[in-house]
Amino acid sequence: xxxxxxxxxxxxxxxxxxxxxxxxxxxxxxxxxxxxxxxxxxxxxxxxxxxxxxxxxxxxxxxxxxxxxxxxxxxxxxxxxxxxxxxxxxxxxxxxxxxxxxxxxxxxxxxxxxxxxxxxxxxxxxxxxxxxxxxxxxxxxxxxxxxxxxxxxxxxxxxxxxxxxxxxxxxxxxxxxxxxxxxxxxxxxxxxxxxxxxxxxxxxxxxxxxxxxxxxxxxxxxxxxxxxxxxxxxxxxxxxxxxxxxxxxxxxxxxxxxxxxxxxxxxxxxxxxxxxxxxxxxxxxxxxxxxxxxxxxxxxxxx
Amino acid sequence: xxxxxxxxxxxxxxxxxxxxxxxxxxxxxxxxxxxxxxxxxxxxxxxxxxxxxxxxxxxxxxxxxxxxxxxxxxxxxxxxxxxxxxxxxxxxxxxxxxxxxxxxxxxxxxxxxxxxxxxxxxxxxxxxxxxxxxxxxxxxxxxxxxxxxxxxxxxxxxxxxxxxxxxxxxxxxxxxxxxxxxxxxxxxxxxxxxxxxxxxxxxxxxxxxxxxxxxxxxxxxxxxxxxxxxxxxxxxxxxxxxxxxxxxxxxxxxxxxxxxxxxxxxxxxxxxxxxxxxxxxxxxxxxxxxxxxxxxxxxxxxxxxxxxxxxxxxxxxxxxxxxxxxxxxxxxxxxxxxxxxxxxxxxxxxx
Amino acid sequence: xxxxxxxxxxxxxxxxxxxxxxxxxxxxxxxxxxxxxxxxxxxxxxxxxxxxxxxxxxxxxxxxxxxxxxxxxxxxxxxxxxxxxxxxxxxxxxxxxxxxxxxxxxxxxxxxxxxxxxxxxxxxxxxxxxxxxxxxxxxxxxxxxxxxxxxxxxxxxxxxxxxxxxxxxxxxxxxxxxxxxxxxxxxxxxxxxxxxxxxxxxxxxxxxxxxxxxxxxxxxxxxxxxxxxxxxxxxxxxxxxxxxxxxxxxxxxxxxxxxxxxxxxxxxxxxxxxxxxxxxxxxxxxxxxxxxx
Numbered sequence: 001x002x003x004x005x006x007x008x009x010x011x012x013x014x015x016x017x018x019x020x021x022x023x024x025x026x027x028x029x030x031x032x033x034x035x036x037x038x039x040x041x042x043x044x045x046x047x048x049x050x051x052x053x054x055x056x057x058x059x060x061x062x063x064x065x066x067x068x069x070x071x072x073x074x075x076x077x078x079x080x081x082x083x084x085x086x087x088x089x090x091x092x093x094x095x096x097x098x099x100x101x102x103x104x105x106x107x108x109x110x111x112x113x114x115x116x117x118x119x120x121x122x123x124x125x126x127x128x129x130x131x132x133x134x135x136x137x138x139x140x141x142x143x144x145x146x147x148x149x150x151x152x153x154x155x156x157x158x159x160x161x162x163x164x165x166x167x168x169x170x171x172x173x174x175x176x177x178x179x180x181x182x183x184x185x186x187x188x189x190x191x192x193x194x195x196x197x198x199x200x201x202x203x204x205x206x207x208x209x210x211x212x213x214x215x216x217x218x219x220x221x222x223x224x225x226x227x228x229x230x231x232x233x234x235x236x237x238x239x240x241x242x243x244x245x246x247x248x249x250x251x252x253x254x255x256x257x258x259x260x261x262x263x264x265x266x267x268x269x270x271x272x273x274x275x276x277x278x279x280x281x282x283x284x285x286x287x288x289x290x291x292x293x294x295x296x297x298x299x300x301x302x303x
Numbered sequence: 304x305x306x307x308x309x310x311x312x313x314x315x316x317x318x319x320x321x322x323x324x325x326x327x328x329x330x331x332x333x334x335x336x337x338x339x340x341x342x343x344x345x346x347x348x349x350x351x352x353x354x355x356x357x358x359x360x361x362x363x364x365x366x367x368x369x370x371x372x373x374x375x376x377x378x379x380x381x382x383x384x385x386x387x388x389x390x391x392x393x394x395x396x397x398x399x400x401x402x403x404x405x406x407x408x409x410x411x412x413x414x415x416x417x418x419x420x421x422x423x424x425x426x427x428x429x430x431x432x433x434x435x436x437x438x439x440x441x442x443x444x445x446x447x448x449x450x451x452x453x454x455x456x457x458x459x460x461x462x463x464x465x466x467x468x469x470x471x472x473x474x475x476x477x478x479x480x481x482x483x484x485x486x487x488x489x490x491x492x493x494x495x496x497x498x499x500x501x502x503x504x505x506x507x508x509x510x511x512x513x514x515x516x517x518x519x520x521x522x523x524x525x526x527x528x529x530x531x532x533x534x535x536x537x538x539x540x541x542x543x544x545x546x547x548x549x550x551x552x553x554x555x556x557x558x559x560x561x562x563x564x565x566x567x568x569x570x571x572x573x574x575x576x577x578x579x580x581x582x583x584x585x586x587x588x589x590x591x592x593x594x595x596x597x598x599x600x601x602x603x604x605x606x607x608x609x610x611x612x613x614x615x616x617x618x619x620x621x622x623x624x625x626x627x628x629x630x631x632x633x634x635x636x637x638x639x640x641x642x643x644x645x646x647x648x649x650x651x652x653x654x
Numbered sequence: 655x656x657x658x659x660x661x662x663x664x665x666x667x668x669x670x671x672x673x674x675x676x677x678x679x680x681x682x683x684x685x686x687x688x689x690x691x692x693x694x695x696x697x698x699x700x701x702x703x704x705x706x707x708x709x710x711x712x713x714x715x716x717x718x719x720x721x722x723x724x725x726x727x728x729x730x731x732x733x734x735x736x737x738x739x740x741x742x743x744x745x746x747x748x749x750x751x752x753x754x755x756x757x758x759x760x761x762x763x764x765x766x767x768x769x770x771x772x773x774x775x776x777x778x779x780x781x782x783x784x785x786x787x788x789x790x791x792x793x794x795x796x797x798x799x800x801x802x803x804x805x806x807x808x809x810x811x812x813x814x815x816x817x818x819x820x821x822x823x824x825x826x827x828x829x830x831x832x833x834x835x836x837x838x839x840x841x842x843x844x845x846x847x848x849x850x851x852x853x854x855x856x857x858x859x860x861x862x863x864x865x866x867x868x869x870x871x872x873x874x875x876x877x878x879x880x881x882x883x884x885x886x887x888x889x890x891x892x893x894x895x896x897x898x899x900x901x902x903x904x905x906x907x908x909x910x911x912x913x914x915x916x917x918x919x920x921x922x923x924x925x926x927x928x929x930x931x932x933x934x935x936x937x938x939x940x941x942x943x944x945x946x947x
Contacts, residue, residue, distance in 0.1 A: 016844045017843075018764060018844055019766075020844075021760075021764060021844035022765075022766040024845070025760035026756070026757050026760045027756075028752075028753045028756060028757075029754065029756060029818065030757070032753065032812045032813045033775075033779070033813050035809075036787075036791060037787065040787050040791045040794060041782065041787070043790045044790035047790065047793075100681065103674050104678075109671060109674045109675040109678055110671065110675045115681075115682060117933055118682055118685060118686070119681065119682070119685055121685065121689070121929065122685060123869070124869065124922065125688075125689075125925070126873040126891050127873055127875065128873075128875045129891065129894065129921060130688070132894065132895065133688040133691060133918060134688060135898075136691065136695070136911070136915070137687070137691055137708070141704060142704040142708060143708060144691065144708030175688070179685070229780075232780065232781055236784050238784065246898075246902040246903060247902060258785075262785040263785060263789075263876075263880075266785075266792075272789065272793065275785070278785075279783055279785045279789065282785070283782055287781055290781060350835075353835075353839060355835050355838060375838040375839045375841075376839075376841040376843065377841075381839060382835070385832065386830055386832050388830065388832035388833045389836075391855065392851075392854045401840055405842045449836075453840070459839075
C-alpha cells in the first residue's frame with residue numbers, strides 16, 4: 001500500500017459519544033415515563049392526602065384517607081374476594097398451561113402447532129369482549145348451558161349466585177390467559193438444549209421422568225415470573241366484573257373488586273381523594289403479595 | 304506508519320484495577336504482540352489503544368499526538384475482532400465499504416480500494432455474500448479486509464485466530480505475517496497463544512495482572528526471561544522450575560540429593576531448566592535421580608516426564624523418537640549447567 | 655422437536671399419543687366454544703337467538719342483515735369505533751415499541767449513571783394498579799384540556815415498560831458488543847451505529863414488542879372508558895360494552911343482542927387473523943424473553 005495514502009487524522013469528532021448516547025436513547029421513553037407514570041403517581045399521592053366536602057371545600061387531612069381505607073369493609077371485602085379468586089384461578093390456569101406446554105414440548109401428540117396456536121388465540125380477544133361472550137353463554141334464558149340443561153331435564157345452571165359467580169369469572173380469566181402462559185412455558189422448554197434429553201435417555205429415564213425431573217425444574221424461574229404477573233393481573237381485576245355487573249346485579253356490587261370500588265368512588269361519587277388512597281393501598285397489597293411470594297419461592301428453590 | 308506510545312496508562316473499574324501504570328512504546332512498522340493469561344489485561348490494553356475504553360489515568364499518543372480523549376472514530380486505527388464482528392445484514396462488499404462510507408469518501412475511491420483489497424485477500428468471488436454464507440477462514444479474511452481498506456495508521460488484532468481450527472490457524476498466521484511484510488504497517492496483536500506470539504512478533508509484551516512483565520524480541524524472552532512468570536509462560540512445554548539454594552559453592556536442589564557445581568549469587572531461591580536443557584543419563588548418574596512416568600513421542604521429538612521424589616515432575620526433551628526410553632525406567636538427569644535460569648526469592652531473574 | 659429414543663411403534667407410545675391428543679382436543683373444544691358461539695349467534699335473528707340452540711345455526715341465516723344493521727345503527731358509528739381502535743392501537747404500538755427499543759438498547763449496551771436505579775423503576779412500574787394511574791391521568795388530562803381527545807388515549811399508552819424489559823434482553827442476545835465496537839472503530843457515531851447496524855438486527859424483537867403493545871392497546875378498556883365521553887371517539891371495546899349494557903337493560907330499544915354479537919365477531923376476527931399470520935414473530939420474541947428471565 002502506498003505510503004502517500006495515509007492522511008493526517010482529520011478533526012472530525014463524532015458529535016454523540018458514548019457518554020451522551022444512552023441518555024439520548026432513553027430520552028423519549030423517559031419523558032413519557034415521567035409524564036404518564038411518575039407525575040400521575042405523585043399527583044395521586046398528593047390527592048390522597050386531601051379531603052373535599054360539599055361544605056368546607058378541600059382541606060389537607062394527612063393520612064386520614066388511608067386510615068379510613070384500612071378500616072373500610074367495602075375495600076377489604078374486595079381484597080379478600082380477589083384472594084379467593086386468585087387462589088382458584090391462578091393454579092388452574094398455570095397448571096393447565098404447564099401441562100399443555102410439557103405435552104407439546106415432548107412432541108408426543110398429533111397436530112402440535114395447531115393446538116399451540118389455537119390455545120393462544122383467546123389472548124387476542126379483548127377482555128371486555130371475552131366477558132361479553134361468556135356473559136351471553138352464561139345467560140339463563142338463551143345461554144347454551146341453560147338450553148342443554150333444559151333439554152336433558154336438569155335444572156338450569158345459575159352462574160350468577162354468590163357461590164358460582166367467582167368460578168364463573170375465574171373461568172373467563174383462565175380462558176383468556178391460559179394460552180399466553182402456555183406459550184411462555186413452551187418457549188422456555190424449547191430453549192433447553194437437546195443433549196440434556198439425550199443424556200437422560202442414556203441414563204434410562206422415560207420421557208415422563210425426563211419431563212418432570214429435568215425439564216420442569218429448569219423452567220422454575222419462568223414459572224415464578226408468570227405467577228407474579230398473574231398475581232398482579234388478578235389484583236387489578238376490573239373489566240370482567242364490570243361487564244357482568246349488569247347481568248348479576250344481585251351478586252356484583254359497586255365495590256366487588258378494589259379497582260371497581262376505586263372507579264365507582266371516583267366517577268360516580270366524585271371522591272377522587274379517597275379513591276386515590278384506595279388505589280395506593282391496593283398497590284401496596286400488590287407489592288406485598290408479590291414480594292412475599294417471591295421470598296417464599298426463592299426459599300423453596302434454594303432449599 | 305505510526306508510533307504508538309502509552310504513558311502511565313491506568314484502567315480501573317471502581318476499585319478493581321485492570322491496567323496499572325503501563326508505559327510502552329510501539330515503533331513504526333513494528334509487529335507487537337501482547338501475551339498473557341486470561342485476566343492479564345492484554346485485551347483491555349488493546350481496547351484502550353483503540354479508544355473503546357477510556358483511560359482512568361495516563362496518556363496515549365499516536366505519532367506524537369495526544370489521542371487520550373479522542374473516540375475510536377477519530378484515531379484512524381483499524382481493528383480485527385475475536386468474533387470478527389462482521390455486520391450480519393451487510394454483504395462482504397458492504398462490510399468492507401462501511402467505514403469508508405462513514406468517512407464520506409467518493410464512491411469511485413471506495414470501489415477501487417475495496418476491489419484492491421478483495422484481490423489481495425482472494426475475496427473476489429464472495430463479495431455479494433452475507434457473512435452467514437462464509438466459512439470461518441473467509442470471515443476472518445473479510446474482517447482483515449475491512450481493516451485494510453480504511454488504510455489506518457495502525458492495525459489492532461484482538462485474538463483474531465482463536466475461533467479457527469488448528470490447521471486454518473496456522474494458515475492464517477502465515478497470511479498475517481505476509482500481510483505485515485507487504486503493508487509495512489504498525490500492528491498490535493493480542494493473543495494468549497504463545498506460539499502465535501513467538502512466530503509473528505517483532506516484539507512481545509508479556510502481561511500479568513495488569514502489569515508488563517517483560518518487553519523484548521521472542522528470542523530475548525525465551526533466552527533471558529526477566530522473571531519466573533515470563534520463564535514459565537514462554538516456551539512449550541513449560542520450563543522446569545525447582546526450589547534451590549546455594550551450598551558449598553554450588554546449587555543444591557531442595558528435597559533431593561542433586562547438586563550442580565557452579566558458582567552462583569547467594570540470593571538464589573529457584574532454578575529453571577528448559578526441557579531441552581536436561582538430558583537423560585543411566586541410573587545413578589547425573590545431577591538428579593528419577594523414574595519415567597509418561598513418554599510422549601511426537602516423531603521429531605520425544606518428551607519424557609520424569610518423577611523426581613520430593614521435587615516433582617520434570618519434562619525432558621529428547622531429539623528423535625528415543626526408542627530406548629520406556630515408562631518405568633529409572634534414570635539420571637543431567638542439566639546443562641551453563642543454561643540454567645536462576646531466580647531470587649521474588650522470582651526475579653538473577654543475571 | 656427432538657424425539658430421542660422414543661419408540662414410535664410401541665403400543666404404549668401409540669396409546670399415550672392418542673390419549674394426550676384427546677386431552678388437547680378437549681381443551682380445544684373449550685377454547686373454541688365462545689368463538690363458535692359468537693359465529694353462530696351473529697347469523698341469527700334476535701328471536702332465534704333466544705329460541706334456537708345456542709351452539710348451532712338457526713334455520714334463518716341472518717348474518718348479512720346483522721352486519722348491515724351493525725354498520726348502519728346510529729349513523730354507522732361502529733365503523734368509526736373500528737377505525738378509532740385501529741388508529742389508537744397502531745399509533746400507540748409503533749411509537750411505544752420504538753421508544754422501548756431505544757430504551758432497551760441503552761440499558762443493554764451502555765453504562766451510565768443511575769442505570770440500575772432507572773431499570774428498577776421501569777420494572778417496578780409493572781406493579782402499579784391501573785386505577786392508581788388512570789384516575790390521576792384523567793384529572794391531569796382534564797387540567798390540560800386533552801380529555802375526550804384521541805391523544806388522551808394514545809399518549810398514556812406510549813409508555814410500555816414490559817417492552818423495555820423485553821428489548822433489553824433481546825438486544826443482549828442479538829447484538830454482540832464487538833459489533834458495536836467494530837462500528838465505532840469504523841468511525842461511525844453512536845446514533846449511526848444504531849440506525850444502520852443495530853436496528854435491523856433488532857427487527858424480530860421489535861416486531862414482538864410491537865405486537866404485544868398493539869394487543870395491549872387493542873384490548874385496553876379502562877383507560878378509554880375513563881378519558882373519553884363522546885361516542886365518536888370510542889374504541890370498539892368501550893362502544894360494544896356500552897351497547898351490551900343497554901341491550902341487557904333492555905333500554906336500547908333498537909339495540910339487539912345479535913347486533914352486539916356481530917360487532918364482537920367483527921372486532922375479534924382481524925386480530926385473530928393477524929395473530930395467525932404473524933405467529934412467527936410473537937412466538938420467537940416470547941421465546942427470547944424467556945431464555946434469561
